[in-house]
Amino acid sequence: MKAAILAVGSELLTSAKTDTNSLFITDVLNGIGIDVVFKGIVGDDRAELTVQFLQAFERMDLVVLTGGLGPTDDDVTREAVSDALGLPLQEDASVLAAIEERFAKRGWEMPAVNRRQAQVPRGAVVLANGNGTAPGLWIEHNHKGVALLPGPPREMRPMLQALAEERLARRADGVRIHRRVLKIAGRAESRVEERVQPIYSTWLRQTPPIDTTILAAPGQIELHLTTRDRDAARAAAMLDAAIAQLETAIGDDIFSRDGKRLEAVLGEMLLERGWRIAIAESCTGGLTTSRLTDIPGSSAYVELGVVVYSNAAKTALCGVPEELIAAHGAVSEPVAVALAEGIRARAGVEAGIGITGIAGPGGGSEQKPVGTVCIAASLASRSEPHVRTFRFVGGREMIKTFASLAALDMTRRLLLERGTDVDWNVMRG
Amino acid sequence: MKAAILAVGSELLTSAKTDTNSLFITDVLNGIGIDVVFKGIVGDDRAELTVQFLQAFERMDLVVLTGGLGPTDDDVTREAVSDALGLPLQEDASVLAAIEERFAKRGWEMPAVNRRQAQVPRGAVVLANGNGTAPGLWIEHNHKGVALLPGPPREMRPMLQALAEERLARRADGVRIHRRVLKIAGRAESRVEERVQPIYSTWLRQTPPIDTTILAAPGQIELHLTTRDRDAARAAAMLDAAIAQLETAIGDDIFSRDGKRLEAVLGEMLLERGWRIAIAESCTGGLTTSRLTDIPGSSAYVELGVVVYSNAAKTALCGVPEELIAAHGAVSEPVAVALAEGIRARAGVEAGIGITGIAGPGGGSEQKPVGTVCIAASLASRSEPHVRTFRFVGGREMIKTFASLAALDMTRRLLLERGTDVDWNVMRG
Numbered sequence: 001m002k003a004a005i006l007a008v009g010s011e012l013l014t015s016a017k018t019d020t021n022s023l024f025i026t027d028v029l030n031g032i033g034i035d036v037v038f039k040g041i042v043g044d045d046r047a048e049l050t051v052q053f054l055q056a057f058e059r060m061d062l063v064v065l066t067g068g069l070g071p072t073d074d075d076v077t078r079e080a081v082s083d084a085l086g087l088p089l090q091e092d093a094s095v096l097a098a099i100e101e102r103f104a105k106r107g108w109e110m111p112a113v114n115r116r117q118a119q120v121p122r123g124a125v126v127l128a129n130g131n132g133t134a135p136g137l138w139i140e141h142n143h144k145g146v147a148l149l150p151g152p153p154r155e156m157r158p159m160l161q162a163l164a165e166e167r168l169a170r171r172a173d174g175v176r177i178h179r180r181v182l183k184i185a186g187r188a189e190s191r192v193e194e195r196v197q198p199i200y201s202t203w204l205r206q207t208p209p210i211d212t213t214i215l216a217a218p219g220q221i222e223l224h225l226t227t228r229d230r231d232a233a234r235a236a237a238m239l240d241a242a243i244a245q246l247e248t249a250i251g252d253d254i255f256s257r258d259g260k261r262l263e264a265v266l267g268e269m270l271l272e273r274g275w276r277i278a279i280a281e282s283c284t285g286g287l288t289t290s291r292l293t294d295i296p297g298s299s300a301y302v303e304l305g306v307v308v309y310s311n312a313a314k315t316a317l318c319g320v321p322e323e324l325i326a327a328h329g330a331v332s333e334p335v336a337v338a339l340a341e342g343i344r345a346r347a348g349v350e351a352g353i354g355i356t357g358i359a360g361p362g363g364g365s366e367q368k369p370v371g372t373v374c375i376a377a378s379l380a381s382r383s384e385p386h387v388r389t390f391r392f393v394g395g396r397e398m399i400k401t402f403a404s405l406a407a408l409d410m411t412r413r414l415l416l417e418r419g420t421d422v423d424w425n426v427m428r429g
Numbered sequence: 430m431k432a433a434i435l436a437v438g439s440e441l442l443t444s445a446k447t448d449t450n451s452l453f454i455t456d457v458l459n460g461i462g463i464d465v466v467f468k469g470i471v472g473d474d475r476a477e478l479t480v481q482f483l484q485a486f487e488r489m490d491l492v493v494l495t496g497g498l499g500p501t502d503d504d505v506t507r508e509a510v511s512d513a514l515g516l517p518l519q520e521d522a523s524v525l526a527a528i529e530e531r532f533a534k535r536g537w538e539m540p541a542v543n544r545r546q547a548q549v550p551r552g553a554v555v556l557a558n559g560n561g562t563a564p565g566l567w568i569e570h571n572h573k574g575v576a577l578l579p580g581p582p583r584e585m586r587p588m589l590q591a592l593a594e595e596r597l598a599r600r601a602d603g604v605r606i607h608r609r610v611l612k613i614a615g616r617a618e619s620r621v622e623e624r625v626q627p628i629y630s631t632w633l634r635q636t637p638p639i640d641t642t643i644l645a646a647p648g649q650i651e652l653h654l655t656t657r658d659r660d661a662a663r664a665a666a667m668l669d670a671a672i673a674q675l676e677t678a679i680g681d682d683i684f685s686r687d688g689k690r691l692e693a694v695l696g697e698m699l700l701e702r703g704w705r706i707a708i709a710e711s712c713t714g715g716l717t718t719s720r721l722t723d724i725p726g727s728s729a730y731v732e733l734g735v736v737v738y739s740n741a742a743k744t745a746l747c748g749v750p751e752e753l754i755a756a757h758g759a760v761s762e763p764v765a766v767a768l769a770e771g772i773r774a775r776a777g778v779e780a781g782i783g784i785t786g787i788a789g790p791g792g793g794s795e796q797k798p799v800g801t802v803c804i805a806a807s808l809a810s811r812s813e814p815h816v817r818t819f820r821f822v823g824g825r826e827m828i829k830t831f832a833s834l835a836a837l838d839m840t841r842r843l844l845l846e847r848g849t850d851v852d853w854n855v856m857r858g
Contacts, residue, residue, distance in 0.1 A: 013465050015456035016610075016644060016653065020447065027444035036442050037477060041468040048466060055484050181445075215445060224445065279736075285722025286715030289736045293714025294826055296790050304746070305736030307708075307718045313733045313776070317746070347742070361725050397723055 001034045001172050004056040008068035008077050009151060010043035021066045021156055025149075028160055032169045033176040033228065034062060044068060049080035057084065061144055062168070064160075067151030069134035071113040077148055078119055078137070085141050087121035095126055099133050124148075127163060131155045138163060145171060175228050178235040180243060182223040183256040185409035189216045195249050196223065203242055208235075210242055218398055219405035220262065255412060262408045263291045263298075269415045270301040270351065277411075278347035279305040280318045280339035281404075282330070283357035283373060288404040304347040308339070318342030318354075329368070331356050333387045336374035340385055344378050351415075352378040353407050357390075359399045373403040377411040386414050430463045430601050433485040437497035437506050438580060439472035450495045450585055454578075457589055461598045462605040462657065463491060473497060478509035486513065490573055491597070493589075496580030498563035500542040506577055507548055507566070514570050516550035524555055528562050556592060560584045567596060574600060604657050607664040609672060611652040612685040614838035618645045624678050625652065632671055637664075639671055647827055648834035649691065684841060691837045692720045692727075698844045699730040699780065706840075707776035708734040709747045709768040710833075711759070712786035712802060717833040733776040737768070747771030747783075758797070760785050762816045765803035769814055773807050780844075781807040782836050786819075788828045802832040806840040815843050 005026070007019035019041050026036045038056065042049045049068070056063045068077030082089045096118035103110040117134050120126060127136030127147075132155040137148040147163055149156045184192055193214060200212035213224040225242055229235035243257060255265050270277055279289045279302075289305030292298055306317045311330055314320040319342040320335055328334045336354045344352025357373025364370035371392040378385035388410065392402040434455070436448035448470050455465045469485065471478045478497070485492045497506030511518045525547035532539040546563050549555060556565030556576075561584040566577040576592055578585045613621055622643060629641035632654075642653040654671055658664035672686060684694050699706055708718045708731075718734030721727055735746045740759055743749040748771040749764055757763045765783045773781025786802025793799035800821040807814035817839065821831040 011642065011644070013455065013468065014642075014653070015452045015459065016651070018447070018449065018452060018468075023444045023447060026442065030444065037472060037474070038481065039442065039447075039470040043466060045466070051488070052467065059480070213440065213443075215440070222445070224443070281715075284719075285727070285731070286710075286718035286734050286736070287722075289715030290713075290719045290829070293716075293736070293738070293788075294829070296825055298714070299738045299792075302714070302736070302738055304738070304742045305715050305734075306746075307715070307722070307731070307734030309722070309728045309731055309733070317733070317735075359722075363728075396725055400719070400723070 001061045002037050002059075003029055003034050003062040003064060004038040004040065004060045005036060006040045006042060006049075006052060006056060006063065006065045007151075008042050008044065008049060008065060010045075010074070012041045012067070013043050019066075021151065021153060024153065024157060025064055025066065025160060028164050029062075029064070029168070030177040030179070032164055033172040033174065034168065044074040044076055046076040046080050046083070049076060050083045053080055054084045057144065057146065062147070062171075063145075064147045064149065066149045066156055069117065069136070069148060069150045071111070071117050071133070075116070078121065081139070081146060081148060082121045085121065085139070085146075087123060087139070087141070089119040089121055091115075091118050092120040092126060093118075095120060095135050098128075098135070102133055127159050129155050129159060131158070136163070138167060174230045176230070176232065176235075178227050178229060178232065178239060180225045180239045180257070181259050182225070182243065182246065182254050183259070183262070184221040184223065184250065184253045185219065185255055185262060185405060186413070187221065187250070187253050189214065189221055192221050192223075192250065192253070196246060199245050199249060200225075200242075206238075208238075210238065218394070219402045252413060252416060255409065261295075262405060262412070264295050266408050266412050266415075267292065267295045267298055267301060269412065271297075273350070273415070275350035276301050276303040276347070277351040277353065278303050278343040278349050279353045279355075280314075280343035281305065281307050281353075281355045282309055282314070282339075283359040284355050284400050284404045284407070285309070285359070287400050288353060288355060288407050291404055291408065303349045304343065306343060314339065317346070319346065331358055331368050331372060331374055333374050333376070333389060336376035337378070337385050337387050340376035340378040344380065350380045351411060353411055354378070355403055355407050357399070357403055359396045359403075361396060371399050373399070373406070375403065375407045375410055377407070377414045379414060382414075386410055430490045431466050431488075432458055432463050432491040432493060433467040433469065433489045434465060435469045435471060435478075435481060435485060435492065435494045436580075437471050437473065437478060437494060439474075439503070441470045441496070442472050448495075450580065450582060453582070453586060454493055454495065454589060457593050458491075458493070458597070459606045459608070461593055462601040462603065463597065473503040473505055475505040475509050475512070478505060479512045482509055483513045486573065486575065491576070491600070492574075493576045493578065495578045495585055498546065498565070498577060498579045500540070500546050500562070504545070507550065510568070510575060510577060511550045514550065514568070514575075516552060516568070516570070518548040518550055520544075520547050521549040521555060522547075524549060524564050527557075527564070531562055556588050558584050558588060560587070565592070567592060603659045605659070605661065605664075607656050607658060607661065607668060609654045609668045609686070610688050611654070611672065611675065611683050612688070612691070613650040613652065613679065613682045614648065614684055614691055614834060615842070616650065616679070616682050618643065618650055621650050621652075621679065621682070625675060628674050628678060629654075629671075635667075637667075639667065647823070648831045681842065681845060684838065690724075691834060691841070693724050695837050695841050695844075696721065696724045696727055696730060698841065700726075702779070702844070704779035705730050705732040705776070706780040706782065707732050707772040707778050708782045708784075708836075709743075709772035710734065710736050710782075710784045711738055711743070711768075712788040713784050713829050713833045713836070714738070714788070716829050717782065717784060717836050720833055720837065732778045733772065735772060743768065743785075746775070748775065760787055760797050760801055760803060762803050762805070762818060765805035766807070766814050766816050769805040769807040773809065779809045780840060782840055783807070784832055784836050786828070786832055788825045788832075790825060800828050802828070802835070804832065804836045804839055806836070806843045808843060811843075815839055
């Protein structure tokens with residue numbers, strides 16, 4: 001079953017904003033076995049939208065539109081679909097009553113413009129909106145389906161989920177898409193590809209086949225495993241077996257099998273052990289601590305973070321000896337270790353991270369160019385900290401991102417007690 | 430002149446990834462007066478792309494395609510455009526030589542697959558690619574233009590900029606789009622709208638009119654002023670006059686007139702004064718310091734940041750008296766002030782920020798629900814710090830975002846010495 005998604009709104013055609021609703025819609029449709037083969041973005045232009053909708057409708061089994069259901073003259077999705085399918089708009093008394101009631105509950109009278117939202121193409125089914133005034137609409141026409149959904153995500157999402165369960169799933173042919181996402185840190189994309197390609201290439205020959213996609217994001221790599229099967233249990237077993245094969249090849253490099261973020265995985269490992277962590281960052285400027293504290297409940301294990309840009313602050317807050325900085329430079333492995341051990345000891349916790357580097361654009365030298373970052377992870381339970389020097393590429397924010405993820409991944413690997421011999425932009429000393 | 434953008438690639442139809450190239454392309458096209466009226470996203474499917482391209486070509490003056498120019502069988506953009514326009518593909522000897530040379534420079538032989546990239550539709554102009562092997566293509570057909578650009582941004586961007594200057598600008602009718610972006614913090618969207626609507630509504634009646642769009646992002650509001658004019662100097666003068674009107678109405682609320690970020694604006698104000706800043710954050714977890722240090726050169730004015738989640742850390746690092754926490758609670762205005770003044774004094778700098786709050790999802794109470802955040806800004810040059818209690822809505826990361834922006838904005842307003850009487854989610858004591 002083939003679907004197109006049309007996102008409606010002139011603001012989505014500016015350079016400042018684009019459609020993101022289609023990502024969620026794709027996820028829901030894929031989940032019930034519907035393929036998205038085209039996405040279109042159209043402005044608030046009735047004639048243009050009518051043409052685009054018709055072109056999509058002619059070639060697809062399902063068209064999902066989002067946006068343009070508001071009460072103002074700009075909102076033309078109802079009208080365009082009505083024009084295209086030749087289904088005249090009629091006022092729906094129950095929709096009107098629901099909108100009036102929504103306003104009345106807040107003690108307001110319904111503004112006259114909102115009356116437009118009660119216009120419904122003949123034969124359309126009204127989809128209730130628990131979070132706004134715009135009802136959604138579902139139209140079956142020429143054995144095809146058309147869904148008109150509001151633009152605001154908190155209105156669109158529950159409406160689409162209900163529609164998928166109640167109507168779309170049974171129109172799909174029963175073959176569902178099953179997907180697993182593995183996340184990997186500390187390895188170059190080429191290294192991952194080299195190791196997993198001989199494995200996943202065999203999956204294409206099995207029935208049903210498993211498709212593998214490698215997506216590289218800054219500082220991490222995702223492996224998406226996808227299969228189509230009518231039998232959910234069989235698909236799950238096949239995907240489990242496939243993941244087991246990958247784990248044999250690149251086990252420790254995989255930090256997540258369920259979409260969890262690196263900072264959440266590290267947090268769970270700390271929680272399991274009842275340990276706390278302290279972070280001393282220089283070039284990452286607080287980003288590492290901010291990532292860790294993005295996770296709900298992180299106050300249970302994040303004791304302290306310090307951003308020590310200046311040498312004086314490194315000494316005052318983490319006890320880094322002035323002589324050490326003088327001897328090796330602020331960006332050096334000994335200073336990274338002193339930061340990690342110093343902040344860990346001062347905070348009286350079990351784990352410590354130290355990061356010192358050159359995020360640029362200024363401050364680089366021939367010996368230590370912009371992107372050079374020394375990272376140390378230290379545990380109270382081990383006498384030897386782990387320390388690595390990375391050379392990241394990219395602009396300032398990219399280097400901060402890489403370095404903060406590398407620090408979290410090194411700490412994760414240290415907690416696994418399996419070494420931190422990553423190959424990802426590491427400079428050998 | 431009407432344009433459509435088609436982004437090509439099956440990965441752009443997954444729930445994990447979408448087209449972002451079109452934002453840059455829109456910016457460049459708008460800049461030379463070309464309107465983008467439609468955007469489409471198509472997978473690596475020759476038949477589907479042929480149809481979508483033809484539908485766009487028939488109704489537009491210009492179609493820009495990006496992606497699908499690589500060397501593998503998946504890459505079908507050349508073939509689809511060739512099919513659609515009936516222009517057979519021919520191997521271009523100079524393109525082939527350029528690709529071979531690119532590999533030779535690295536000491537490699539050209540893989541056989543890359544030969545496909547030398548296939549050029551009859552009559553097409555080859556656009557040089559300084560950053561990759563895939564050449565771009567420019568086709569003029571039936572008085573319309575078609576650009577085929579590579580997908581990787583660092584290859585696509587310079588190629589499009591050259592194409593815009595050399596070929597597209599003179600095809601556009603000379604009426605260019607001129608845009609200014611004002612950024613506002615510390616005000617609710619409705620308040621901004623209420624104050625500026627009477628002003629911008631008059632601009633619609635002038636010739637040429639100025640369009641105003643209000644875009645609300647978490648923690649800030651953008652006003653986009655757009656006008657179309659053949660005469661750049663007249664447009665600039667009109668926009669300057671419009672901005673002057675807005676400044677009379679909401680002067681201090683505008684923190685940027687040139688797209689600069691709040692952290693960059695605050696950084697410049699500190700640099701001008703030769704001042705340094707220290708930050709003590711609890712619920713924002715390092716995000717405020719990380720924002721400030723995103724700005725190149727921020728090491729000149731960011732002296733120190735501390736993330737003090739625990740009460741013990743608040744006392745140890747910022748000297749917050751234990752009794753003060755016991756008397757008022759950790760999330761209170763007195764503690765926020767003690768954090769700001771404490772970290773400023775300990776760091777020996779001119780400006781200090783203190784943030785303490787409940788980011789959730791746990792930790793809220795009836796009196797201090799999730800989203801309650803107390804923020805203080807303190808200057809060595811003033812005896813009285815500014816302190817406010819905010820009640821932000823949203824999830825944990827949203828609350829962190831709001832609170833960090835509010836802290837930066839309060840500090841900016843304190844430096845302006847014009848008070849911090851914002852109306853944005855502030856709880857009156």
